[in-house]
Amino acid sequence: MTTTQSIGVAVIGAGMAGRAHLAGYRAAPTQYGAGLPEVRLVAVADAHEPFARDAARRYGYQRAETDWRAIAEAPDIDAVSVVVANHLHREIVEGLLATGKHVLCEKPLAPTVADAQAMVEAAEQSGRVAATGFTLRRSPAINAIRQQVAEGPLGRVQHFNGHYWCDYGHHPDAPMSWRYRGGTGTGALSDIGSHLVDLGEFFCGPVRSVRGAVLSTQVPDRPVPLGTAVGHSADVQVSAEREPVENEDIATFTATFDSGAVGTFSVSRVACGLANSLGFEVFAEGGAATFDMARPAEFTFADSSLPAATSGYRSVVVGPQHPYIASGLPMDFPSVGHGQNDFFAWQARAFLEQIAGLNHLPHCPTLADGLHNLRVLDAIVSSATADGKSVAVQ
Template identity: 55%
Template sequence: MTTSLGVAVIGAGMAGKAHAAAYRAASTVYAPVLPEIRLVAIGDSFEPLGVETAKRFGFERNVVDWRDIAAADDIDVVSVVVANSLHREIVEGLLAAGKHVLCEKPLSDTIADARAMAEAARSAEAQGLVARIGFSYLRSPGIAFMRQLIDDGRLGDLLHFSGRYWTDYGCRPDAPISWRYQGPQGSGALGDIGSHVSYIAEYLCGPAHDVSGGRFHTSIVERPKPLGQVIGHTGGDVSDETSPVTNDDYATFNARFAACVGTIEVSRVAAGHPNGLALEIFGTRGAARWSQTNPAQVEVMLHDEHADVAGYRTIPLGPAHPRYAGGWAMDAPGVGIGQNDLFVHQARAFLEEVAGVPAEASLPRCRSFDDGVHNMEFLAAVADSAAHGGTTVAVR
C-alpha cells in the first residue's frame, strides 16, 4: 500500500464542496486502513470561489486551470465536479496524466462522449489507474436495507416500485440561467436528479428492460441572464435580459425492470421540496419505503403482522443494518444520517480501491464508467419515449 495519497477536487460549487469535505473525513470512518490522505488542491476557474473552498476545507492551494492539477506531481486522486459538458476533456486529460479519477454523475452531456470516457477508463485500468463514477445514494443504509429485505425474501416477489425526486432549486423564475437549464430535453431535471432515481431503481428492482409514457414539461420557459458567476444552483446577480430554458423542469415515465414494473417522477420546480427523494416498493409479502427527508429510518410493512396492528412500522437504522456499523463516530440508532455522510463513504470506498485494499475487506466499490454509460442510455430511452408520444422504448 502506498504511504500517502494526494487529493484534488476540480469544481468548488456545492457538490465540489461535498467532495472536498468527504476527502477530509474519509479517514475517520470504518477501520483505519487508509494511507495518509493529503488535501492538496481545489480547482475552479472562478478564483474567489476556489480560494474560499480551499481555505474552508484545509486544502493546500487553489488553481484556476485543471491542467495544473493534471501536471502536479503531488496529486494522485482527483474528483471532477464541474458542468457535464466539461467532463470528457478533463477526465481524459487526468487519466492521460496518470491520475485516479472519481467523476460526478451524469458521466457526460452526450452518450458519445460518455462512451469515449469509458473506453479511456478501460485503457487507464490496464495501467493501474482507477476511474469511477459517484452514485452517492448507493451508500445509503436505508436504501441498502430495502435491498436486503428484497434479497432475504421478506417482501416476497416484487410487484411494483414508485420513486420520485422533487426539488425546488428551479422553482423561482428569477433564478439565473446557467448550464443546468440549457441543453436538449432530458438533460434538465431528468439528467440531474432523474439519474439518481434511475440507478436506485435498478439497484432495487434489477435491470430496466424498457420504458414507456415518457413525458417532459418546461414550466419556466425563460430565465434572466446572470451579471457574473452563477454560484451553485441559483446564486448570483441577474440582468434584465433573459434566455430561453431549453430542457425539462419536470419528467415522468414508467419502466419495466427485471423484477417488477415502476413509475418515476422528477421535478426541479416543486416548491417546498428542497430535496424530496422518496422510494416505495411493494411485494407479495409486504412493502418498504424510505425518504431523504428522514434518511435514518425505513418504514416496513409485513403481511405476517396481526390484523389489528397491520401497517407500516418505523425502523430506526443502526449497526444491525447494512452500511452502518463503524461508519460514523456515533454508530448508534437515532443519531441521524445526512446526505453529506454518503459522500464521505463514497470517497472512502474510492480511496480504498486506489490504495489497494482488497474488495472483500473494503466498502462496496464505486461504480464503473460503463455503469455511467448505462445510466445515460437508460435516460436516453426515456427521452426517446417522450419524443415519440410516450411509446415503449427498449433500454440498451
C-alpha cells in the same frame, strides 16, 4: 491497481456538490477499518478563483487552482473528483486518466451516450479506478431496504415508485445557468432523474424498456446573471436580458425491468416548497418499504410476520446493525442520525479503499454504470419525442 503509499486527492469544481466531495475526503480517513494509506488533501480547482481559494481554506486543502490541467499534471495528486458542468466531464476525465489519475466523476457521466462510451474506453485503457458518483447508493436506510429485498422477507420487487422533486427552478427569475442549457433530456431528467433511475435499478436490476415519457418546460426563459453563484443559489444579481431555457423542468415516465418489475417515476425542479424531496416505495412479493430523504436516518417497513390486528407499516430507525453506520460515524450509537452529506464521506472512503486495494466497503459504481444510466435516459428522451411509445434500452 493498488496504492500502498499515501494518496493525494483533489477536487475539480468548488460549487455545492464540489464542497460535499471536499468534506468527504477530509472525513474519510476517520471512518471504518484500519489500513487506509495516509490521505493528503492537496488541491481544489475552479475556474472562478474566489470559489477555489475559499474552498481550499474552508476544507484544509494545500492549494487552489483555476485550471483542471494543473490537477492533471500535478505529481503529488493521485485521485480526483470531477464535479463540474456535465458538458465538461469528458475532456477532463480523459485528461486525468491519461496522466494516471484515479477518477470519481459526478453523474450524469456526460451529455451524450457517445461521450460516455469514449470515457469508458479511456478508463479501460488506463488501468485506473474510474467511478461514477451515484452517492445515494451509500444511504444506510436505502441499503437496509435492499438487504430486506436480497436476504430478508421482502423478496423480489414487483413495483418501484419513485419521485425526486426540487424547487431550485420554481421561481421564473432564478438566474440562468448551465443546468438550463443542453437540450432535451439534459435538464431535470439528467440532473436529478439520473439518481432516481439508478435507485430503481439498485432494487430491481436493469431497465428493459421505458414508455409514456413526458418532458415539459414550464419556465421558458431566465434572466442572465451578472455574477457567479454557488450551486442552486439565487443570491446573485441578474440583468434585464433573458435567455431561453433549453431543457425540461419536469419528467415523468414508466419502466419495465428485466426482472419483470415495473417502475413509475416523477422528476421536477419546479416543485414549489420542496428543496430536495427524494422518496420511493418498494412493493415486493413479501412486503413493502418506503424511504423519504426528509427523514434520511429511517425507513418504513411492512411484511406478513405480524398478526392482522397489529400488522402494517412500522418505522425503523437506522442504527449500527444497518449498512455503513458502525464505525462510519464519530458517534455510531443507535438513533444518533445522519444526513445526505455523510453519503459523500462514505463514498469517498469507498473510492479511496478501492484505490488502496481494500475491501471493507462495496466498490463505487464504475464509468460503465454511468454509461448504462445514460442509455436509460436516452431511451426516456426517445419515448418523449415519440409521443410516449415504448423504447427499449440499448
